[in-house]
Amino acid sequence: MTQETIKVLVVEDHHVVRQGLVALLNVADGIEVVGEAADGVEAIAQFRKHQPNITLTDLRLPRLSGVEVIQRIRMETPQARFIVLTTYDGDEDIYRALQAGARAYLLKGMTSEELIATIRAVHAGKSHIPPAIAQKLAERMGAEELTPREFDVLEQIVRGKSNKEIATELDISEATVKTHINSLLGKLGVTDRTQAATAAIQRGIVPLESLRKPGP
Amino acid sequence: MTQETIKVLVVEDHHVVRQGLVALLNVADGIEVVGEAADGVEAIAQFRKHQPNITLTDLRLPRLSGVEVIQRIRMETPQARFIVLTTYDGDEDIYRALQAGARAYLLKGMTSEELIATIRAVHAGKSHIPPAIAQKLAERMGAEELTPREFDVLEQIVRGKSNKEIATELDISEATVKTHINSLLGKLGVTDRTQAATAAIQRGIVPLESLRKPGP
DNA sequence: GAGGCCGTCCATCGATGGTTGGAGGTTTGG
DNA sequence: CCAAACCTCCAACCATCGATGGACGGCCTC
Numbered sequence: 001m002t003q004e005t006i007k008v009l010v011v012e013d014h015h016v017v018r019q020g021l022v023a024l025l026n027v028a029d030g031i032e033v034v035g036e037a038a039d040g041v042e043a044i045a046q047f048r049k050h051q052p053n054i055t056l057t058d059l060r061l062p063r064l065s066g067v068e069v070i071q072r073i074r075m076e077t078p079q080a081r082f083i084v085l086t087t088y089d090g091d092e093d094i095y096r097a098l099q100a101g102a103r104a105y106l107l108k109g110m111t112s113e114e115l116i117a118t119i120r121a122v123h124a125g126k127s128h129i130p131p132a133i134a135q136k137l138a139e140r141m142g143a144e145e146l147t148p149r150e151f152d153v154l155e156q157i158v159r160g161k162s163n164k165e166i167a168t169e170l171d172i173s174e175a176t177v178k179t180h181i182n183s184l185l186g187k188l189g190v191t192d193r194t195q196a197a198t199a200a201i202q203r204g205i206v207p208l209e210s211l212r213k214p215g216p
Numbered sequence: 217m218t219q220e221t222i223k224v225l226v227v228e229d230h231h232v233v234r235q236g237l238v239a240l241l242n243v244a245d246g247i248e249v250v251g252e253a254a255d256g257v258e259a260i261a262q263f264r265k266h267q268p269n270i271t272l273t274d275l276r277l278p279r280l281s282g283v284e285v286i287q288r289i290r291m292e293t294p295q296a297r298f299i300v301l302t303t304y305d306g307d308e309d310i311y312r313a314l315q316a317g318a319r320a321y322l323l324k325g326m327t328s329e330e331l332i333a334t335i336r337a338v339h340a341g342k343s344h345i346p347p348a349i350a351q352k353l354a355e356r357m358g359a360e361e362l363t364p365r366e367f368d369v370l371e372q373i374v375r376g377k378s379n380k381e382i383a384t385e386l387d388i389s390e391a392t393v394k395t396h397i398n399s400l401l402g403k404l405g406v407t408d409r410t411q412a413a414t415a416a417i418q419r420g421i422v423p424l425e426s427l428r429k430p431g432p
Numbered sequence: 433g434a435g436g437c438c439g440t441c442c443a444t445c446g447a448t449g450g451t452t453g454g455a456g457g458t459t460t461g462g
Numbered sequence: 463c464c465a466a467a468c469c470t471c472c473a474a475c476c477a478t479c480g481a482t483g484g485a486c487g488g489c490c491t492c
Binding site: 013014015016017019020021023024085087108109110111112115157158159160162190191192193194195197198201202208 | 229230231232233235236237239240301303324325326327328331373374375376378406407408409410411413414417418424
């Protein structure tokens with residue numbers, strides 16, 4: 001069965017979690033951790049260096065997000081295989097990760113047996129999406145895509161800006177802001193800006209970290 | 217130095233993270249993991265059974281939150297010592313954990329050396345709060361406490377309810393709702409309900425998980 | 433080139449939200 | 463017992479928001 005060992009790259013920014021994962025995987029039969037990375041840039045460097053069979057990665061990473069890591073690596077190595085392992089389960093994250101080419105999406109709550117089984121399965125060419133995740137994905141699929149402009153407006157709403165402020169910020173009229181809001185409310189399936197803000201956060205459309213300060 | 221081994225209870229709901237922590241701690245000198253728990257109720261049972269010197273716990277747990285676990289255990293065993301280890305850094309969480317009697321608050325990003333050093337320090341009777349956390353705590357200290365009623369209203373705001381709906385829900389007049397909102401806006405240092413909602417989520421005043429559905 | 437989608441703009445209107453400045457009742461703690 | 467903090471309610475005002483129904487040019491695709 002396990003005639004060849006599976007080379008795994010572990011990408012995770014929390015030290016203790018990463019060390020734990022490495023420890024877990026290294027005792028597993030036929031799996032060898034060939035590299036570790038604590039952020040997106042490092043992840044790409046480590047990938048180039050070790051050419052792992054499987055890259056196990058978190059989504060929220062410093063410097064480059066997990067999705068970006070997947071996209072960039074697949075540009076140079078399309079056959080690379082990815083498993084996303086994260087705490088978050090916002091629809092948008094799942095969608096984007098799978099869209100980018102991840103073969104599996106696991107939540108950190110799963111057991112190490114499941115993790116190892118998934119690594120073997122993905123290495124064997126299969127995909128694996130747990131039912132709970134598939135469910136969310138299905139919901140997300142039915143939803144309409146926000147246009148770039150609507151996204152800009154939504155972001156400002158989450159930052160607590162008024163229509164007038166958004167108009168100034170994006171250099172458009174307040175009427176236009178209202179138009180965008182109106183259509184994004186519909187797409188998100190909500191009825192006012194406050195609901196839009198919480199929905200955006202919950203679904204991971206606007207990452208909570210981006211709220212701290214950074215202006216455009 | 218380490219004449220006696222420190223007995224540690226690890227409370228963490230994510231399997232892989234917990235296994236990782238246990239693996240890390242067990243190789244450390246003078247530290248022994250005497251029990252593990254995946255939720256709050258189990259944590260209390262394990263504590264009673266093993267009487268650990270240190271309880272290392274996450275805050276977000278199924279069934280009983282980390283804060284509740286700390287409070288309940290300290291009722292029967294006031295000298296119990298707690299280290300909170302979490303991914304989240306909302307001001308409110310930090311405040312409540314420390315308030316409940318935690319001796320240290322660490323983010324999962326820290327190295328295993330730091331973790332082990334902190335366990336030793338806390339066991340030796342010291343407290344340890346990293347500077348970044350102390351900073352947040354200081355901010356939170358300057359803020360006024362929300363009254364229970366204001367909290368109720370805030371929760372409804374986060375759920376996207378209108379003033380009228382909140383009035384019905386809490387069985388008070390819309391005027392009263394407005395009064396509460398007015399005063400909570402002031403306390404949170406924001407100017408409208410949308411900002412109040414995002415601030416509440418960011419600071420951990422209203423947990424994001426509570427948004428899924430559960431009515432009163 | 434016709435139909436779509438997008439982004440921009442507009443006006444109007446009713447609904448909702450936030451401000452101000454009261455006022456009365458309760459509970460709690462010194 | 464009194465003060466302080468809380469909860470409740472009110473009215474009336476203005477600002478903001480969201481809904482509606484257009485309108486126009488640009489761009490892409492078929």
